[in-house]
Structure formats: C-alpha cells, structure tokens
Amino acid sequence: xxxxxxxxxxxxxxxxxxxxxxxxxxxVNPKDSIxxxxxxxxxxxxxxxxxxxxEVYIFGKLEFAxxxxxxxxxILRRKTLKVYPYAKLAAERLVELNDSLQHIKKRRHQKRxxxxxxxxxxxxxxxxxxxxxxxxxxxxxxxxxxxxGTTAFDLVKELRSGWRAFWYNTTASxxxxxxxxxxxxxxxxxxxxxxxxxxxxxxxxxxxxxxxVLDYDYAQLSNKWKNAPASSKN
Numbered sequence: 001x002x003x004x005x006x007x008x009x010x011x012x013x014x015x016x017x018x019x020x021x022x023x024x025x026x027x028v029n030p031k032d033s034i035x036x037x038x039x040x041x042x043x044x045x046x047x048x049x050x051x052x053x054x055e056v057y058i059f060g061k062l063e064f065a066x067x068x069x070x071x072x073x074x075i076l077r078r079k080t081l082k083v084y085p086y087a088k089l090a091a092e093r094l095v096e097l098n099d100s101l102q103h104i105k106k107r108r109h110q111k112r113x114x115x116x117x118x119x120x121x122x123x124x125x126x127x128x129x130x131x132x133x134x135x136x137x138x139x140x141x142x143x144x145x146x147x148x149g150t151t152a153f154d155l156v157k158e159l160r161s162g163w164r165a166f167w168y169n170t171t172a173s174x175x176x177x178x179x180x181x182x183x184x185x186x187x188x189x190x191x192x193x194x195x196x197x198x199x200x201x202x203x204x205x206x207x208x209x210x211x212x213v214l215d216y217d218y219a220q221l222s223n224k225w226k227n228a229p230a231s232s233k234n
Contacts, residue, residue: 059199059200059203060222065230073193076139076190076193076194076197077197079133079135079136079139080139080143080194080197080198081197081201081206081207082132082136083132083136083137083139083140083143084143084198084201084207085207086128086129086140086143087140087143087144087146087147088147088208088210090144090147090148091144091147091148091210091213092210094148097114100113101113101114134175134176134177137172137175137177138176138177138178138181139194141177141178141179141181142181142182142183142191142194143183143194145181145182145183145214146183146195146212146213146214147210147212147213148213149213149214151179151180151181151182152179152180152181153165153168153169153179153180156168156179165179183212183214185216185221186216186221186224189225189228189232189233189234192221192222192225195218195221196218196222199218
C-alpha cells in the first residue's frame with residue numbers, strides 16, 4: 001500500500017487555465033427557408049447536411065510474443081481500469097473548481113471554498129485511494145497528466161506550495177512513485193498499452209469516455225508500435 005494524501009490534492013485541484021468554451025450561436029436560422037439549405041450546381045439542387053460523428057476505431061486482435069507479455073498486458077489492464085475513474089474525476093473537479101472560482105471574487109472566499117471541496121473529496125474517496133498499490137498509484141499519476149495536461153507535481157505545487165510539492169514528491173519516491181511522471185504514449189510503450197486499454201474499454205462501454213487533452217492520434221500510435229522493434233518495447 002502507498003501514501004495517498006497527495007492524491008487527495010489532485011481531486012480538489014486548483015484552476016490552472018483548464019476551461020471549456022461553448023459556442024452560443026445557433027447553427028440554424030429559423031427565418032431561413034428550405035431553399036437556403038440546398039447547394040446549387042449547374043441548375044441542380046443538392047441537399048447538404050453535415051452530421052458530426054465520433055471517431056470509430058477498428059481494433060485488431062491482441063497478439064503477444066509470449067506468455068509473459070500477455071500476462072503483463074492483462075495485469076496492466078486490470079490496474080488501468082481500476083484507477084481511470086479517479087483520473088477522470090480529477091479532470092472533472094478541475095473544470096468545476098475553476099468555473100466556480102471565477103465567480104468568487106475575494107481571495108479568502110476562494111480559499112474557503114477550495115477547502116470545502118477538499119474536505120468533501122477526502123471524506124468520499126480517501127478510503128478507496130488508500131487501497132491502491134504502488135503500480136496503480138503510478139498509473140494514476142500518468143492518467144492525471146493524460147486528462148489535465150499537467151503533472152501531479154505541478155498540480156500540487158499550484159494548489160499548495162513549491163515546498164509541499166517537493167515533500168509530496170519525496171514521499172512518493174519512497175514508494176517508487178514519481179509525481180512528475182508524464183503520459184507519453186508516442187515514446188513509452190507501456191503508456192501506449194495504457195491508451196490501447198482505455199480505447200478498447202471506451203468502445204465496449206466499460207469505461208465512460210473522457211478525451212485526453214494531449215495531442216496524439218491513437219491510430220497512428222498503433223501503427224507505430226506495431227512496426228516498432230521488440231527492443232523499443234522493453
């Protein structure tokens with residue numbers, strides 16, 4: 001089992017510029033007639049419509065070089081599926097807290113509100129977080145970076161202080177956990193395997209999809225690692 005107090009900080013979070021903007025303009029003008037939605041070519045009329053669809057991936061059959069590689073993948077899958085909901089929650093809390101703090105003008109009121117959120121998270125999730133193993137904790141740190149684009153260390157530093165972030169990182173290092181760990185599926189094979197596990201779980205509705213804020217393409221990653229030499233996957 002591993003020290004989990006710093007994980008509570010992730011789930012209380014502080015506004016770090018992670019916000020969402022929603023357009024308010026309507027795509028359809030109620031005054032337009034049906035003719036306005038036709039595109040005319042050489043006297044002919046073609047009805048034009050556009051429907052936004054989610055990306056759909058065609059997954060290949062899982063293939064493993066040997067039994068040990070297969071066992072490694074399924075252990076990683078079990079741990080990833082277990083901790084992903086916490087990373088998803090961290091990203092959601094970041095958005096909610098950031099949005100709320102924008103409407104709180106006074107600094108002391110912001111601090112008071114943040115403490116209330118932290119207390120709520122501690123009471124709701126502390127017991128569950130304490131059950132995580134060292135490897136599950138490191139996967140969680142990576143997934144928090146996947147969902148927020150910020151390392152766990154920087155989140156703690158922004159919420160508390162530079163010294164507190166250093167202390168948490170030192171404590172985590174005692175359990176072989178680095179709060180500065182990033183999620184790099186284009187460079188680290190294990191990170192790609194985590195992404196593959198997530199995408200398959202999203203497609204089967206085993207997990208609720210939450211898009212990563214990082215800029216990478218899963219299909220391109222799959223092609224890259226499929227053709228990569230075995231030595232690069234260790």
